[in-house]
Amino acid sequence: MTAALQARAIQFAFLGALLVAWFAIGRTGAISPLFLPPMEAVAAALVRLVQTAEFWSAVGTTLTTIIEAYLIAAVLGILAGWLVTRSRFLTRVLEPIVSGLFAIPITLFFPVFILMFGIGPESKVAYGAAYGFFPIALNTIAGLIGVDDRYLSAARSLGVSGFGLFRHVLFPAAFPVILTGLRIGFFICFASVLGGETISSVSGVGRNIALAAELMEPARMYAWIAFVIVAALVLNALVSALENRMRSH
Amino acid sequence: MKLAPTYPAATLAQSPPVISVRGVTQRFGEAGAPQTVLALDDVSLDIRRGEFLTLLGPSGCGKSTLLNIIGGLVVPTEGAVTVNDTAVRGPLPKAIAFVFQESTLFPWYTVAENFALNFKYRGVARSEWRERTMAALKSVHMDTFADHFPNQLSIGMRQRVNVARGLSSETDILLMDEPFAALDEQTRMLLGEDLSVLLSQTAKTIVFVTHSLAEAVFLSDRIALMTARPGRIKKIIEIEEPHPRLPAFMLEPRFNEWRNECYASLRDEIRQAIATAEGTPP
Numbered sequence: 001m002t003a004a005l006q007a008r009a010i011q012f013a014f015l016g017a018l019l020v021a022w023f024a025i026g027r028t029g030a031i032s033p034l035f036l037p038p039m040e041a042v043a044a045a046l047v048r049l050v051q052t053a054e055f056w057s058a059v060g061t062t063l064t065t066i067i068e069a070y071l072i073a074a075v076l077g078i079l080a081g082w083l084v085t086r087s088r089f090l091t092r093v094l095e096p097i098v099s100g101l102f103a104i105p106i107t108l109f110f111p112v113f114i115l116m117f118g119i120g121p122e123s124k125v126a127y128g129a130a131y132g133f134f135p136i137a138l139n140t141i142a143g144l145i146g147v148d149d150r151y152l153s154a155a156r157s158l159g160v161s162g163f164g165l166f167r168h169v170l171f172p173a174a175f176p177v178i179l180t181g182l183r184i185g186f187f188i189c190f191a192s193v194l195g196g197e198t199i200s201s202v203s204g205v206g207r208n209i210a211l212a213a214e215l216m217e218p219a220r221m222y223a224w225i226a227f228v229i230v231a232a233l234v235l236n237a238l239v240s241a242l243e244n245r246m247r248s249h
Numbered sequence: 250m251k252l253a254p255t256y257p258a259a260t261l262a263q264s265p266p267v268i269s270v271r272g273v274t275q276r277f278g279e280a281g282a283p284q285t286v287l288a289l290d291d292v293s294l295d296i297r298r299g300e301f302l303t304l305l306g307p308s309g310c311g312k313s314t315l316l317n318i319i320g321g322l323v324v325p326t327e328g329a330v331t332v333n334d335t336a337v338r339g340p341l342p343k344a345i346a347f348v349f350q351e352s353t354l355f356p357w358y359t360v361a362e363n364f365a366l367n368f369k370y371r372g373v374a375r376s377e378w379r380e381r382t383m384a385a386l387k388s389v390h391m392d393t394f395a396d397h398f399p400n401q402l403s404i405g406m407r408q409r410v411n412v413a414r415g416l417s418s419e420t421d422i423l424l425m426d427e428p429f430a431a432l433d434e435q436t437r438m439l440l441g442e443d444l445s446v447l448l449s450q451t452a453k454t455i456v457f458v459t460h461s462l463a464e465a466v467f468l469s470d471r472i473a474l475m476t477a478r479p480g481r482i483k484k485i486i487e488i489e490e491p492h493p494r495l496p497a498f499m500l501e502p503r504f505n506e507w508r509n510e511c512y513a514s515l516r517d518e519i520r521q522a523i524a525t526a527e528g529t530p531p
Contacts, residue, residue: 154353
């Protein structure tokens with residue numbers, strides 16, 4: 001067995017052990033079913049859930065919210081990174097401000113987002129975009145200030161400047177670092193949209209998780225959570241595959 | 250076989266200079282600060298149309314800086330450069346092409362895309378890009394690699410493409426900053442021979458920076474010997490030898506005489522630089 005296969009086998013064995021433990025806890029009743037319902041109950045709830053129209057509508061709302069938030073974060077983050085690095089002085093002034101802002105828990109301002117954009121998906125778009133913006137902007141700044149001087153001299157000797165310089169030289173040269181920011185930004189967007197929905201919203205996956213908890217329906221709540229975990233794993237695999245393809249040249 | 254020179258040396262000397270460097274001084278570091286470095290001190294130099302001029306000097310003498318000033322990449326602290334009677338105030342992509350020390354092919358573009366970008370910004374019509382790219386690559390025997398990415402080529406191949414890109418720009422002036430520095434001695438000499446043949450077919454004015462004596466003598470019409478820092482032009486040697494130069498030239502006694510003349514000058518400068526360095530308190 002190759003090392004890669006061995007690693008995979010151990011990972012699946014770990015996952016299997018978790019499931020077996022969950023199953024065993026359900027049988028023995030060691031943990032109150034209110035906190036951790038038996039696996040069979042959750043599985044049955046999940047099967048019922050995916051057959052409802054509300055489920056797919058909630059998934060659709062959350063997915064749209066995440067995509068919108070992420071696109072805003074990516075475009076503004078890369079744009080901000082470019083503008084901040086337009087001059088060395090500007091970078092020196094603004095980079096600490098951007099990284100300082102990122103250190104503040106934006107969650108504190110979540111009520112402000114609700115006040116400004118309402119309880120609908122718009123506030124979650126804004127909240128997710130605000131959170132995803134920072135890692136993308138910071139990685140773009142790091143990538144752009146690390147661009148090799150040789151490429152800049154070559155570009156200058158060609159008279160390339162402005163947006164042409166960004167498109168042909170700066171962006172592709174900084175792309176590996178920007179890509180890291182885009183990946184981190186995506187998962188932060190994903191987490192903050194779901195978190196925001198859980199705290200305050202009228203629709204979406206997060207709202208349904210909170211609702212199931214309020215209604216004391218733990219099996220239903222865990223069914224939603226199980227769905228999000230699977231979705232996150234699938235997204236992670238997709239993003240990694242996409243990233244590997246983009247890094248290959 | 251002895252080839253006729255492509256141009257008689259006498260007419261060269263009479264034609265007006267294509268590049269004129271006047272009183273160029275370059276200081277690095279903030280003005281007035283005690284740590285400023287005087288890189289170039291009052292350098293004046295005329296470069297004739299169609300000649301191959303080499304700036305030769307010990308490392309750190311400011312020869313690359315002078316090249317960057319001529320090309321408009323660096324604005325000198327004092328003095329001025331004119332190209333075709335126009336003051337240089339920034340890069341002149343339609344008049345001047347650079348070939349840098351290390352390959353500056355952009356690794357995110359294929360060889361052909363790198364050429365395309367070069368043509369785009371020098372104002373070459375899009376319809377000519379492919380044909381001109383292939384012709385330039387063919388001249389360095391790299392035409393089968395047009396659609397490769399630079400990382401798929403060896404360092405020597407990359408540098409051949411880099412030189413071809415500079416030549417294909419069809420600017421009147423080509424500034425070359427130690428284009429073969431990253432290569433081993435054999436590849437370097439071979440590329441030098443190829444370059445001599447290629448250049449004999451163009452009317453370009455070339456300013457070349459190197460610290461290789463053999464390379465300088467083999468390729469140049471004139472060698473401007475520079476002093477150790479601060480860089481000044483110490484002496485100019487004419488290499489009166491027709492182009493293209495063949496490897497046999499290196500076996501001629503006059504090749505060695507020129508080489509030794511350069512070496513004697515360089516040696517003095519390096520000794521002096523060491524003495525100055527030892528004399529300065531840390």
